[in-house]
Amino acid sequence: MPVRAERRSLFTWGYESDEPSDADRRAYAASLSERLGQAVTPPTLPRVEDISIRAPRLEVPARLWEYVSTDDAERITHTYGGHTLEFLRAIRGDFGNPPDAVAHPRNEQELEATLEWCNTNNFAVVPYGGGTTVVNGVSAPEDRDQVVTIDLDHLCEVIEIDDVSRAGRFQAGILGPDLEAHLKPHGLTLRHYPQSFPWSTVGGWVATRSGGHYATNHTHIDDFVESIKTLTPSGWMESRRLPGSGAGPSPDRMVMGSEGTIGIISSCWLRLQKRPTFRATAGVLFPDWSSGYTAVRHIAQAKLWPANLRILDPGEAQSSAGLDGQQSLLIIGFESSDVPQGAFIKEAVKIAREFNGQIDDEDVLIDDGSGAPTGRGGAVGAWRDAFIGVNAGLSNGLGMLSDTFETAVTWDRWPAFDAAIRESVGGAIRETLGASGRLSCRFTHVYPDGPAPYYSFSGVVAPGGEAEAWHTIKAAAMETIVRMGGTVTHHHAVGRMHAEGWADQRPALFDDVWRGVKGALDPNDIMNPGVLM
Ligand SMILES: Cc1cc2nc3c(=O)[nH]c(=O)nc-3n(C[C@H](O)[C@H](O)[C@H](O)COP(=O)(O)OP(=O)(O)OC[C@H]3O[C@@H](n4cnc5c(N)ncnc54)[C@H](O)[C@@H]3O)c2cc1C
Incomplete structure (x- = not known):
């Protein structure tokens, strides 16, 4: 490699x-x-x-x-x-x-x-x-x-593939594309695609509990981790490969999300799967935001487990799919290596229509495994191009500020949560970015008990004023997220940026628990100081 x-x-x-x-x-x-x-x-x-x-x-x-x-x-x-x-x-x-x-x-x-x-x-x-x-x-x-x-860039080998159990052992520094290229000849895939997939590593994913492109069911890398090998200042720690285990607190769960604060992940076993061949996709329009997200809740709660269930609010649907600024857009996708997906997408579209979702039958794209999908497709292509073509280098330093913040919250709190974010963060954006400021939202992941909303903001700021404006907006976002019952991060991790917010979110006693873990594995406190806590 x-x-x-x-x-x-x-x-x-x-x-x-x-x-x-x-x-x-x-x-x-x-x-x-x-x-x-x-x-x-x-x-x-x-x-x-x-x-x-x-x-x-x-x-x-x-x-x-x-x-x-x-x-x-x-x-x-x-x-x-x-x-x-x-x-x-x-x-x-x-x-x-x-x-x-x-x-x-x-x-x-x-x-x-x-x-x-x-x-x-x-x-x-x-x-x-x-x-x-x-x-x-x-x-x-x-x-x-x-x-x-x-x-870890030199630790980038695929050590072993177990075709029988469908799992692979990877060194931590392997990048997403190298890992997938190695699996392709085996007919296998990890299918964990964070948006940073081309440049991020297996070790980084496990250390931060990254979120991939599955919108439901297998959302985080956690779902694919079978065992982890970690070097701590106190020595090596390697867990047993198991498909599941109820044996006490999980050593893997302690390492996942530890963000380099207790040790260095050197390799791990990850669960793999056959490459999908059956696919179905649909883009459904809704007259407004609330009918769109209500449909999403019902689809998630029907346990259909679509690979993609991404709703874009009217602002986002306008900027990335060219809609009218009133409608929201729901992108539904199903994938399987073994089972035709037509019946599942038809069921999801049926639910969407019950909540005023609009889509012609011809716009439901179904690929029966032959690679020649039936249907016209509709509004999905424009959004996909905007999602993949991320590049920070164009606008940075030109007086444009743009960033995102993401979270997850239970459905019972969601509408009030979203309203509070739009009020507080919208206010901070108006104060710092004036009339040029924009705030929009999409769901990156959806669970039967709640969505993971991903907010984007942007606007013009005098060169040199970016950091101050960003801090004002970010502080409003963090305060509101914690106050309204969300998490300070669904998948971007804690790092140094969210350490304070995470302290407000977790039970106070957990601080002592983590200090105990830290004291045992990193007694001299050398590992990534300032990250997490
Ligand atoms: C454009 C863009 C899009 C993104 N999209 C997503 C997304 O869709 N989903 C998502 O979850 N995140 C996303 N992220 C955030 C980031 O890519 C993830 O957190 C990713 O998992 C980091 O992987 P990395 O290899 O780059 O790790 P790094 O950035 O190098 O490190 C991240 C943290 O993990 C620690 N770490 C790294 N490797 C190891 C190791 N081997 N052992 C112990 N600790 C280690 C580091 O010390 C650091 O604290 C995005 C970032 C960008 C820039």
């Missing part, structure tokens, strides 16, 4: 080759100038070679030189994760807090030697997968004097 050939971009998700060209950035700035009636000029982007950073505050012993380095370029490219404000700091050349060294262990022995060196010297350790965290999960803690980032 090839180790990553390319350097990650400092300004956008992905690699340097994913960066928009200067011509694209100038064209985008020109279209923005026209829209806003004021000149917008794209800033000059600093190159890694031109950035100067502080000297490393530690020395790497000769025995580790082959895979631990204090090279500036390494430290610069590992300074930030993938949040908008991190990209903005990078664009402005602010690399004030880089890690002091970056390790790329090539096997478990080198991983052990690196962690032992850090533990003996009390160096803080930041595990690093693909660096796509949007919650400040891989930045160096400000209050530690020596910080070592451990990048």
